[in-house]
Amino acid sequence: MSLWRDIQGTLQPFWVTLRNMMRKPVTRQYPEEKTVPSFRYRGRLVLTRDPQGEERCVACHMCSAACPVDCISMQAAEAEDGRRYAAWFRINFARCIFCGLCTEACPTLAIQMTTDYEFAKRDPLHFVYEKDDLLIHDGGKDLHYDFYRHAGIGVANPRGKNADEYGPVDPRSLLP
Ligand code: SF4
Ligand code: SF4
Numbered sequence: 001m002s003l004w005r006d007i008q009g010t011l012q013p014f015w016v017t018l019r020n021m022m023r024k025p026v027t028r029q030y031p032e033e034k035t036v037p038s039f040r041y042r043g044r045l046v047l048t049r050d051p052q053g054e055e056r057c058v059a060c061h062m063c064s065a066a067c068p069v070d071c072i073s074m075q076a077a078e079a080e081d082g083r084r085y086a087a088w089f090r091i092n093f094a095r096c097i098f099c100g101l102c103t104e105a106c107p108t109l110a111i112q113m114t115t116d117y118e119f120a121k122r123d124p125l126h127f128v129y130e131k132d133d134l135l136i137h138d139g140g141k142d143l144h145y146d147f148y149r150h151a152g153i154g155v156a157n158p159r160g161k162n163a164d165e166y167g168p169v170d171p172r173s174l175l176p
Helices: 002-021 062-066 101-105 147-151
Strands: 045-047 072-078 084-092 111-113
Touching: 062 072, 062 101, 101 111
Parallel strands: none
Antiparallel strands: 045 111, 072 084
16 A cells, blocks of 8 residues: 555656646746736836826825834925925835725825836835835826815815805705
8 A cells, every 4th residue: 555655646746747848938038028917916006196186195194104114204384275295204114014995094095106127226225215216197096086175175175165065054044
């Protein structure tokens, strides 16, 4: 019985080798042959703009608070019309683990992941991306989302003039 088991154990690896010799190779000849990642691939991060072309980021620090490796930093500033923005915004991709938690935390859809996976560099300092490197002239995955039309009350539009918003109500008018 044990002899039969030994014979089986000896032949089995040969059978596995033979079987796989007949298979088509799955190796991809990268970089000549590119991989096309899926739409939900978690690649390089970008900062997007709203449909008016304004920066979506309101420097709320939610993304940096959610980041488990503390690789996002920024400085908040306020424009004359009261709209907040990031005076500077920095991501250290040498530390980023591409978990996507920052994109989930962002209330304005400003920070989004792209399918770009080709940004290997020799110098780790080149992985530090500033706002100019991150900001794109596009809405990313949701072109029509406009945070300020809903939540920028009194900033982008006067009170009561935003989409899906009723005007202010005088509580005294509700008295019997
Ligand atoms: S993907 Fe994850 S690790 Fe990278 S910046 Fe966002 S939260 Fe941080
Ligand atoms: S990217 Fe989003 S979460 Fe991060 S500071 Fe800007 S608005 Fe807030």
